[in-house]
Amino acid sequence: MDNPEYRAGVIDLLGALGVGELTAFQRLAADAELAPTLADQAALAGMAVAEFHHFERIRDHLAQLGASVDEAMAPFHEAYVTFHANTAPSDWLEGLVKAYVGDQIATDFYREIAVAVDDDTRALVTEVLADAGHADFVIDRVRSAIDEDPSVAGRLALWGRRLVGEALAQAQRVAADRDALAAIFVGGEGRPGMDLAELGRVFARLTENHAKRMATLGLAA
Amino acid sequence: MDNPEYRAGVIDLLGALGVGELTAFQRLAADAELAPTLADQAALAGMAVAEFHHFERIRDHLAQLGASVDEAMAPFHEAYVTFHANTAPSDWLEGLVKAYVGDQIATDFYREIAVAVDDDTRALVTEVLADAGHADFVIDRVRSAIDEDPSVAGRLALWGRRLVGEALAQAQRVAADRDALAAIFVGGEGRPGMDLAELGRVFARLTENHAKRMATLGLAA
Numbered sequence: 001m002d003n004p005e006y007r008a009g010v011i012d013l014l015g016a017l018g019v020g021e022l023t024a025f026q027r028l029a030a031d032a033e034l035a036p037t038l039a040d041q042a043a044l045a046g047m048a049v050a051e052f053h054h055f056e057r058i059r060d061h062l063a064q065l066g067a068s069v070d071e072a073m074a075p076f077h078e079a080y081v082t083f084h085a086n087t088a089p090s091d092w093l094e095g096l097v098k099a100y101v102g103d104q105i106a107t108d109f110y111r112e113i114a115v116a117v118d119d120d121t122r123a124l125v126t127e128v129l130a131d132a133g134h135a136d137f138v139i140d141r142v143r144s145a146i147d148e149d150p151s152v153a154g155r156l157a158l159w160g161r162r163l164v165g166e167a168l169a170q171a172q173r174v175a176a177d178r179d180a181l182a183a184i185f186v187g188g189e190g191r192p193g194m195d196l197a198e199l200g201r202v203f204a205r206l207t208e209n210h211a212k213r214m215a216t217l218g219l220a221a
Numbered sequence: 222m223d224n225p226e227y228r229a230g231v232i233d234l235l236g237a238l239g240v241g242e243l244t245a246f247q248r249l250a251a252d253a254e255l256a257p258t259l260a261d262q263a264a265l266a267g268m269a270v271a272e273f274h275h276f277e278r279i280r281d282h283l284a285q286l287g288a289s290v291d292e293a294m295a296p297f298h299e300a301y302v303t304f305h306a307n308t309a310p311s312d313w314l315e316g317l318v319k320a321y322v323g324d325q326i327a328t329d330f331y332r333e334i335a336v337a338v339d340d341d342t343r344a345l346v347t348e349v350l351a352d353a354g355h356a357d358f359v360i361d362r363v364r365s366a367i368d369e370d371p372s373v374a375g376r377l378a379l380w381g382r383r384l385v386g387e388a389l390a391q392a393q394r395v396a397a398d399r400d401a402l403a404a405i406f407v408g409g410e411g412r413p414g415m416d417l418a419e420l421g422r423v424f425a426r427l428t429e430n431h432a433k434r435m436a437t438l439g440l441a442a
Contacts, residue, residue, distance in 0.1 A: 019259065022259065022262065022263060022266065025250065025266055026250055026251070026253060026254060026262075026266065029246065029247055029250030029251065029269065030247070030250065030251050032247060033247060037291050038240065038243065038290065038291050038294045038295060038298065039290055039291045041243065041247075042243060042276065042280065042290075045243065045246060045247065045273055045276075046273070046277075048250065048273075049270050049273045049274075052266055052267070052269075052270045053270075055263065055266075056267075059263065069259065069260055069263075070258050070259050070260045073259045074259060077259065
């Protein structure tokens with residue numbers, strides 16, 4: 001952390017991740033109201049709460065770094081607000097697919113970035129991105145819904161494509177705006193960076209993983 | 222729990238408390254978006270998460286009693302939905318006052334009921350109603366806002382009156398609808414009940430405590 005540019009990049013990374021967890025918490029909590037039963041509502045609320053506890057871990061770490069949590073997160077808030085405004089689910093199934101696909105795209109994205117940071121920061125990022133074990137709930141519900149009414153599959157497949165498109169659009173916007181965060185990718189003394197070809201492979205992996213998850217849900221990517 | 226009528230009353234009590242915690246979680250999470258800063262947003266989100274963990278404890282206890290969580294909570298869902306629909310805060314300060322006053326009225330109410338139940342149930346109710354230590358945050362913010370602009374006090378005082386009015390209206394509606402819950406108040410073999418005079422004193426205590434809390438916030442009751 002002696003290098004001020006690298007420190008700024010780590011604070012950017014944690015700020016982006018933190019506000020992502022906080023906004024995911026709020027959107028999941030709100031989307032839970034679309035649930036057909038109170039038990040389902042509670043299940044999605046539980047996913048929201050898991051995101052909040054991840055946020056708390058990041059907030060604590062930012063405080064340890066002497067960074068203002070508000071200042072670290074604020075530059076990335078708008079991108080998440082826009083993402084969620086553009087991907088408000090219109091029903092329970094869309095909410096479920098978003099909870100799963102949105103969370104997993106973000107996880108993949110931050111794990112790719114974490115390759116280029118120090119061990120401590122990477123350990124934190126990996127920890128807060130650990131699957132809270134809620135994926136099975138979503139997969140089960142979505143597959144059952146498709147079994148009952150195969151016509152929903154087409155609509156949800158389009159929905160999944162929209163989610164990944166909006167997520168990548170916001171990620172690119174953030175990367176273009178934030179030099180310190182982008183510099184993490186490029187690397188520095190003692191840290192391996194990524195060249196343009198590697199960045200291309202990152203995006204290829206993100207979209208491949210997305211396609212695999214859509215298949216798991218029983219949907220075309 | 223051998224008495225089926227008493228068991229039904231306890232399940233009603235826990236169902237009402239559980240869906241109250243779950244809906245409070247959702248409303249607080251949504252109201253957090255009114256916050257002026259991300260740190261404030263996170264503070265209110267933290268209060269929401271505390272409510273969710275209380276809900277989880279109740280859900281587990283209902284499951285131990287062999288009760289369907291959905292069936293136990295469903296009869297009380299509408300009353301909470303109506304309460305929240307009638308008391309949607311229009312700004313951050315109203316959201317804060319609601320978070321504090323609403324939670325505390327509910328706490329007082331369920332503590333009064335808990336006097337009439339068995340030790341195990343009472344221990345659970347007392348535990349999930351324990352102050353999560355968030356009150357100080359709300360008191361501090363509301364008092365500061367009044368110091369900065371004394372004109373908000375009148376509006377927030379009216380708001381507090383509306384909150385308690387709506388809460389009592391819903392509580393009375395539920396008590397009138399649910400015989401098993403009402404029977405808990407009346408008592409049974411080995412459990413002291415309440416007569417009409419005692420019920421009157423319960424409501425007097427609820428409104429007195431509300432007045433004290435409003436005073437703590439710097440508001441007329």
